[in-house]
Amino acid sequence: xxxxESKTKIFALQTNFRRDGASIGLVPTMGYLHDGHMExxxxxxxxxxxxxxxxxxxxxxxxxxxxxSSYPADLERDLAMLETEGVDAVFTPPRSEIYAADNETIxxxxxxxxxxxxxxxxxHFRGVTTIVAxxxxxxxxxRAYFGEKDxxxxxxxxxxxxxxxxxxxxxxxxxxxxSDGLAMxxxxxxxxxEDRLAAPVLSQALTAAEEACSNTNITSRTxxxxxxxxxxxxxxxxxxxxxxxxAATLAAIRGIITRPAVALLAVSFGTVLLIDQRTLTPxxxxx
Numbered sequence: 002x003x004x005x006e007s008k009t010k011i012f013a014l015q016t017n018f019r020r021d022g023a024s025i026g027l028v029p030t031m032g033y034l035h036d037g038h039m040e041x042x043x044x045x046x047x048x049x050x051x052x053x054x055x056x057x058x059x060x061x062x063x064x065x066x067x068x069x070s071s072y073p074a075d076l077e078r079d080l081a082m083l084e085t086e087g088v089d090a091v092f093t094p095p096r097s098e099i100y101a102a103d104n105e106t107i108x109x110x111x112x113x114x115x116x117x118x119x120x121x122x123x124x125h126f127r128g129v130t131t132i133v134a135x136x137x138x139x140x141x142x143x144r145a146y147f148g149e150k151d152x153x154x155x156x157x158x159x160x161x162x163x164x165x166x167x168x169x170x171x172x173x174x175x176x177x178x179x180s181d182g183l184a185m186x187x188x189x190x191x192x193x194x195e196d197r198l199a200a201p202v203l204s205q206a207l208t209a210a211e212e213a214c215s216n217t218n219i220t221s222r223t224x225x226x227x228x229x230x231x232x233x234x235x236x237x238x239x240x241x242x243x244x245x246x247x248a249a250t251l252a253a254i255r256g257i258i259t260r261p262a263v264a265l266l267a268v269s270f271g272t273v274l275l276i277d278q279r280t281l282t283p284x285x286x287x288x
Contacts, residue, residue: 062128
């Protein structure tokens, strides 16, 4: 496994991969890896000849009062995990390698980046699309792998690739969960003991919504009430947002749900904001 800290080195490496006729799968991360990241790597390995993982805590997607300085990091541990999975190269650039002092260009989806989580975290998705576009240019993958837990992020990146004619196939990978249902996230380690015990209420609320949607015709408002009631039963859960949206476009749904939808949650436990999602298939859409 080759470790590249500079754009020059990783660009030269992927050029060699191309010269050998190899396909490239890219897994962008911010490090402090867990089994959810490893599943992205495994799917990339299964479909591509070479796998590149990037580890870069991107300051552009953190707001002024967010947790950039306390974001967990353990590069040595991350590299050991990636080597075990047979990754070919890891790109670990310093911040100065990615953002020059006079950098002034951004990439932004103008609608998708400003709704839902984008409303709670202004500028967040602008930072995501800018760094992902840069990583695509540097690593030039055939496919890139992202978790469905960050559902809005996945849709934002798909829109960017479509609108900008970027020749990369975006592959969504189902959420990997802990044994108690909590979606795996690098942020979970920041939870205090009581908050960690409380956090599985997110998946419990989503399961209740999924069951209600699949067993009877139901409105988005009723689903909201089901989710909200479950979350409010856990006093440590501070609801930031609950949204029932069209699974493909993230447009709001009114009335009875008649097409595939997605339930999106943003909930704080102490100072840690967690997100989770579940795709919902309405009774009327089942075969």
